[in-house]
Amino acid sequence: MVSAAAQAGVVAACVVLFVPMGLAGWHLSRNKVLFFSGALFISLAVGVHLSPYLPSLPHLLAASFFLPHPGGTPSSAYSSASSSCVPFLHRVSWSDSAATGRTWAWPPSLASTCGFARLSRDEASLLLNGSWVMVAGDSQARLLVLALLRLLLDPAAAAAAEPDLFRRHSDYRATVPARGISVDFVWAPFESNLTRLFREDLRLAPRVPDVLVLGSGLWHMLHVTDAASYGDALASVTAAANSLRSPLPVPPPHMFWLGLPRLVNHMLNTEAKRAHMNVTMLRSYDREVDQRGLLRGNGGPCMLLDVGKLTQGCGQQCAADGMHYNGEVFDAVLHIMLNALVIESQQRI
Incomplete structure (x- = not known):
């Protein structure tokens, strides 16, 4: 028989769950990414509220949502996944499969500790429900958009989108009407294109994207070949x-x-x-990205999607032409971004 204390706990938990979620739905209806993550956060709060009455829950929560202390023993104060797991998002391992070639995964221990997971089509659609996703950059950015479309759309629709997406030097727009998701690709091969996007196009728009992915450097490296100039351009971005x-x-x-x-x-x-796109030049360009205040770790606005680390892990067998990598690499990039969105949105509540 359920004790009176347990019954009271369940009633209180329902209040904790449904009242904030209703308010969240009212106030956050514009930002579906935030609402999705708010629901996850509130569900976690309910679990914590019920934990005194269900003895198995504390151990489950500690295993699923919190990182162990770096020394190997539990910390005296829990550290939530939203603050502790971000540095581990890129820690994926690569393996060979006879059926699919090179494939990636998070180590099982890290996946269970932080909750990282590949999202299904339904899960990704729910996360991005009602959102505007904009990806601006060069051919690498196109490959990320392709990975996103392959996740959100059925295979036939994704394949049908490819010719328009890869039309040379052009922008592209797609929608997922059932979920109200808009996906824009903006052809912006140089940093000045990105600066103009912020200062003109987005500033005058009635709405800004919910998710904004930027990237550049390959065209600058080929046509300008000057790391300091690239850094100055990044500072403007x-x-x-x-x-x-x-x-x-x-x-x-x-x-x-x-x-x-x-x-x-x-x-x-x-x-x-x-002649121009060699390892030495690449390292100097990477240093400029690190030093120009662009990245979150240096107080900047952007979280790094570390394509360099992922392509290094996949190896040159994943490269089609020494510069552009196959779909599995950008599937990893995409899922790192989606898992980061869940974490980042929780922090904004």
Whole structure:
């Protein structure tokens, strides 16, 4: 028989669950990413509320939502996944499969501790329900959009979208009407294109994207080949991104920076690329990204999607031409971003 204390706990938990969730649905209906994560956060709060009455829950919560102390023993104060798991998002392992070739996964221990997971089509659609996702950059950005469309759409619809998406030097727009999701790709191969996007296009728009992914550098490396100039251009992007965030009456976009891939010099398909796009130049360009205040770790607006680390892990067998990598790499990039969105949205509540 359920004790009176347990019954009272269940009633209180229902209040904790449904009242805030109703308020969240009212106030956060514009930002579905935030509402989805709010629901997860409130569910966790209910679990914590019930834990005195269900002895098995504390152990389950500790195993599923909190990281152990770095020394290997539990910390005296729990550290939530929303603050502790972000540094581990890129810690994926690669393996070979006879059926699919190279594939990736989070280590089981890390997946269970932080709750990282590949999202299904339904889960991704629920997370992005009603959201506007904008990806601006070069061919790498197109590959990320393709990975997103392959997740959100059925295979036939995703395949039908590819010719328009990969139309040379052009923008692209797609929608998922059932979920109210809009996906925009903006062709922006140079940093000046990104700065203009912030200072002109988005500033004049009646609404800003809920999720904004930016990336550039390959065209600059090939056509300008000057890391200091690239850094100066990144500083302008950073200032423009910060100026967009500051006056907004609504939460700013979730911003991500798409890092540069590992370059396999001997596979590059032109002499100019082999001459200018080498390992030394890549390292100098990566340093500029780290030093120009763009990334979250340096107080900047963008979380890094570390394509360089992921392409290094997958290896040159995943590279089609020494610069562009296969779909499995960008599937990993996409799921790192989606898992980061869940964590980041919880922090905004």
